[in-house]
Amino acid sequence: MGLDIGVIGIGMIGQEHVRRLDGGPGGSRVVAVADADAERAAGVAAQLPAAKALPSGEELVASDAVDAVVVTSWGPTHEPYVLASIAAGKPVFCEKPLATTQEACRRIVAAEVAAGRRLVQVGFNRRYDPAHRALKRAVDGGAIGAPLLVHCAHRNASVPPHYTRDMSIADTAVHEIDELRWLLDQEIAAVQVFTPRKSSRGGELQDPLLLLLEMADGVLADVEVSVNVHYGYEIRCEVSGETGTVELADPAPVRIRREGAVAGLVPADWRERFALSYDVELREWVDTVVGGRPFQGPSAWDGLAAQVVSDAALRSLHAGGRVAVELPERPGLYR
Ligand code: ISE
Numbered sequence: 001m002g003l004d005i006g007v008i009g010i011g012m013i014g015q016e017h018v019r020r021l022d023g024g025p026g027g028s029r030v031v032a033v034a035d036a037d038a039e040r041a042a043g044v045a046a047q048l049p050a051a052k053a054l055p056s057g058e059e060l061v062a063s064d065a066v067d068a069v070v071v072t073s074w075g076p077t078h079e080p081y082v083l084a085s086i087a088a089g090k091p092v093f094c095e096k097p098l099a100t101t102q103e104a105c106r107r108i109v110a111a112e113v114a115a116g117r118r119l120v121q122v123g124f125n126r127r128y129d130p131a132h133r134a135l136k137r138a139v140d141g142g143a144i145g146a147p148l149l150v151h152c153a154h155r156n157a158s159v160p161p162h163y164t165r166d167m168s169i170a171d172t173a174v175h176e177i178d179e180l181r182w183l184l185d186q187e188i189a190a191v192q193v194f195t196p197r198k199s200s201r202g203g204e205l206q207d208p209l210l211l212l213l214e215m216a217d218g219v220l221a222d223v224e225v226s227v228n229v230h231y232g233y234e235i236r237c238e239v240s241g242e243t244g245t246v247e248l249a250d251p252a253p254v255r256i257r258r259e260g261a262v263a264g265l266v267p268a269d270w271r272e273r274f275a276l277s278y279d280v281e282l283r284e285w286v287d288t289v290v291g292g293r294p295f296q297g298p299s300a301w302d303g304l305a306a307q308v309v310s311d312a313a314l315r316s317l318h319a320g321g322r323v324a325v326e327l328p329e330r331p332g333l334y335r
Contacts, residue, residue, distance in 0.1 A: 002027025003290050006066035008057040008081050009073025010035045010044045013095055016271065017072055020279060022048050026286035034060045036073070057081045061088055068289050071095060075171075079104040082300075086111045086119050091289045093282070095123040097174060098303025102311055105304035106328070113331045118295045121285055122303040124178040126235075128284065129277035131248045135237060136183050144241030147184060150221035152176045153236040155229045157269060165206045168225045169193070169313045173211055176223045177309045178302060179237070180213060188309045190214040190324045193316040201228040211313055232266030233273050301334035 005021050007014055010033050022030040034054045035041040041053035054060045057077070061069055061084040069085045071078050071094040079099045085092035086108070098120070099105045112120055126132045139147055154172055163171075181188060194210040201207075208226035215221065238247035251273065252264030267273040281297070288295055305327055312323040 002029060003286050004029060004031040004050075004065060004067045005070055006030070006032035006034070006054075006060040006063060006068075007070045007072060008034050008060055009071060009077070010040060011072065011074075014070075014072035015044060016278065017070055017095075017282060018044060018048070020282050021070065021286070022051070024286065025283050026290050028286045028290075031065045032060050032063055058084055061085050061090065066090065068092070075100045079108060082108050082120060083111055086115050089115070089119070091119050091121075091295075093121050093123065093285050094303070096178075096303070097170065097307060097310070098122045098300060099307065100170070102304060102307045105300070105307045109300045109304050109331065112300050113333050116333075118299060118333060120300040120303070121295055121297040122300065122306075123281065124175065124182075124298040124302065124306070125274055125277045125281050126175055126179045127182055127298060128281040129274060130280075131251065132179065132183075132237070132277075135239070135246055135248055138246040139183060139239055139241070143244065144239060144246050145243035147219050147239050147241045149240040150180060150184070150219065151236070151238045151240070152179070152221065153224040153226070153234065155224070155232075155234040156227040157230055157232050159205075159227045163205070163227065165317070166314055168205075168207065168209050168227060169211070169317060170310050172227065173209070173223055173225050173313065174306050174310050176211075176221075176237075177213070177313075178298065178306045180215065180221050181302070181305060182298075183237075183239070184215055184217075184219055186215040186217050186219065187305065187327060188213050188325050189216045190322050191309060191313045191316055192322040193313050195317070199226070199228055201230065209317070213309075233269045234266060235273060299334050301330060304328075 018030050021028045030051045032054050033041050033045050034057045045051040045053040068091040071081045082094050192212045199207050211223040213221040250264050256263045312325045316323045
């Protein structure tokens with residue numbers, strides 16, 4: 001038995017996911033695509049053996065040919081597609097962010113709770129990266145004793161012209177927001193954003209940013225977001241514990257020695273750094289749906305929690321100071 005998938009939104013990440021899902025493990029294939037740009041949808045469908053381009057995301061969700069939905073459209077359009085999928089009783093994988101406002105995330109959580117079963121998975125891909133998983137295993141296994149501090153860095157070589165200061169938090173740091181909640185099994189209690197000296201390479205953009213996150217149990221995490229480093233794409237995380245430290249190792253597969261220097265190559269962008277994590281993420285999602293197993297991946301609740309923290313960080317960025325995070329009560333469905 002396979003899984004017939006419809007993909008809404010086939011920009012860069014959408015096309016990457018289509019490539020992974022069509023003819024992928026678990027017998028998945030892409031049977032429908034929809035995009036605001038109908039020509040692009042037709043072009044992608046023409047290259048797939050079983051896919052049709054449909055005129056809208058709503059029609060895709062309603063189509064009898066589609067067993068499960070992948071939403072990779074522009075963030076502000078996620079909510080209606082995810083809600084329609086829940087109403088149709090179809091599993092839906094939604095790229096991060098789940099939605100761009102916490103009100104929209106709350107509506108999604110309420111709809112899923114009313115449906116009485118988990119159908120939504122959010123694309124927080126760090127949870128599927130082998131290095132991040134090894135980091136969590138080390139922390140959970142007690143290798144460094146009780147965690148006390150976490151130091152993260154999220155560096156992009158460059159960002160597109162439409163990238164704004166707020167996106168440094170809502171689009172970029174949101175990965176660490178989810179990662180810290182997952183890694184430490186704790187909610188984030190408060191956040192403060194600092195604006196250091198501005199890099200001259202970022203134009204008008206306030207870059208870098210530094211976030212200080214307080215976990216509910218008192219662990220403190222700092223996150224550097226730099227999006228114009230030019231030398232490549234780099235993700236760091238080090239956890240400092242009572243009896244030791246553990247950190248993500250350098251991901252370079254080879255080390256070059258020449259002309260008196262040693263160099264490990266730095267990935268160019270997130271597609272290269274996280275290629276394997278996307279493979280694992282989508283394979284596990286397909287296997288879960290096909291096997292009829294309960295979802296273990298990032299839930300609509302995780303999407304909402306990340307959005308609430310991201311909004312608090314944006315408030316701190318705009319108005320300054322420490323902002324407490326106020327989460328609603330976690331519904332039983334997500335415990
Ligand atoms: C992008 O959307 C991602 O998800 C990348 O992982 C992140 O590094 C980048 O800053 C975002 O724009």
